[in-house]
Amino acid sequence: MTRQPLRLAILEAERVLSAAGVASPRTDAELLAAHLLGVERTKLMMVPLVDPPVVEALQALVRQRADRIPLQHLVGTASLGNVTLSVGPGAFVPRPETELLLAWGLASLEGVERPVVVDLCSGTGALALAVANARPDAQVHAVELDPNALAWARHNIDQQAIAGDTPVRLYAGDVFDQTLLMELEGLVDLVLCNPPYVPEGTPVPPEVREHDPHAAVFGGRDGLDVVRQVVGCAARLLRQGGGVAIEHDDTHGGSVPALLKARRVLSDVEDHPDLAGRPRFATAHRAAPSSEPPPNSEPALIHAAAAPAGTPPGRANSSPPAHQPCPPEPGSSARRIRPRIVDAARRDRCEEGNLPATCDRKVPFLAGLRRGRWGCG
DSSP states (O other): OOOEEHHHHHHHHHHHHHHTTOSOHHHHHHHHHHHHHTSOGGGGGGOOEEOHHHHHHHHHHHHHHHTTOOHHHHHTEEEETTEEEEOOTTOOOOOTTHHHHHHHHHHHTTTOSSOEEEEESOTTTHHHHHHHHHOTTOEEEEEEOOHHHHHHHHHHHHHHHHTTOOOOEEEEOOTTOTTTTGGGTTTEEEEEEOOOOBOTTOOOOHHHHHHSOHHHHBOSTTSOHHHHHHHHHHHHHEEEEEEEEEEOOTTOTTHHHHHHHTSTTEEEEEEEEOTTSOEEEEEEEEOOGGGOOOTTOSOOSOOOTTOOTTOOTTOTTOOOOSOOOOOOTTOOOSSOOOOEEOSGGGOOOOOTTTSOTTOOOOOOOOTTOOTTOOSOO
16 A cells, blocks of 8 residues: 655645635645644644545545535534634534633733633633633633533533533523523623624625524624623623623624623723734723612613513514423523523433433523524524
């Protein structure tokens, strides 16, 4: 069996990916090769020759990438901070620009002992796990609603705990619920959120359009449906001096800071660019007590006319589902339901006949959600 130069196989992979319109063909070709060989990308030069089956396997992966399947789905992982997360179909892939939001959040915790941190719209748990890894003394809470995302988050949290990181507390909950994490009101040092924020109808790459969960990407007509709720939730949870950072679309450089400034309990509002110089995330801090508004003066989080308390706009007439099934392995009523913690220490036993035998917990969800529309993705 004649061994073949790896360099030539990567060059051919780059050519195929470039013709398919992949934005970073050389990088993707090298990362796929490194994944197959089980080495770091920087060590590829130390593997000059490979067997024909390796070349064939690389060609098969390249064809899938040329079909615009996300690179992270093909290699099965994505990174944020110093944490490597498992990702795949049904999971929102963390983006490099979120590293800047994470860095701001960690910097804001300097000098704070045993901080309390909340990651809203947590998805795969990326931000929560990156904070827990960087700050082992932190008490980190992650909130997610989508059952598939909860499954990925649960798996990632378990894996990081096995690796020695402080376990993250995972909740099934909706930022449209005004009672969300009510027990933490006024106690949180940092709220982080990478919510669905792309305005509906915005053209996006095939990787996003066809593989990222729609509800994890798009945030309504102006992209701010979920962001508005996150601002209110953060204002309620933060202690005096606590900080909030919310990622947003590059068209929201004025609107998200305006939403933060509209909350009289928030101050020091700033917007921050990404590495390309585009507006990317906004931050604020909880103001001193002297700037607290009079009771009931803050705008209501929910504006659904004739809807039960806690019912998000447009969801009042939806009939509640029976019992939501547990998320797949590794993944009501119209009244408000507080989120139930789903970390390993407090998993409930499934009710016989209602849930799959392989499931080890029940995940509660708010009633009245429109089909296919989740508060966080």
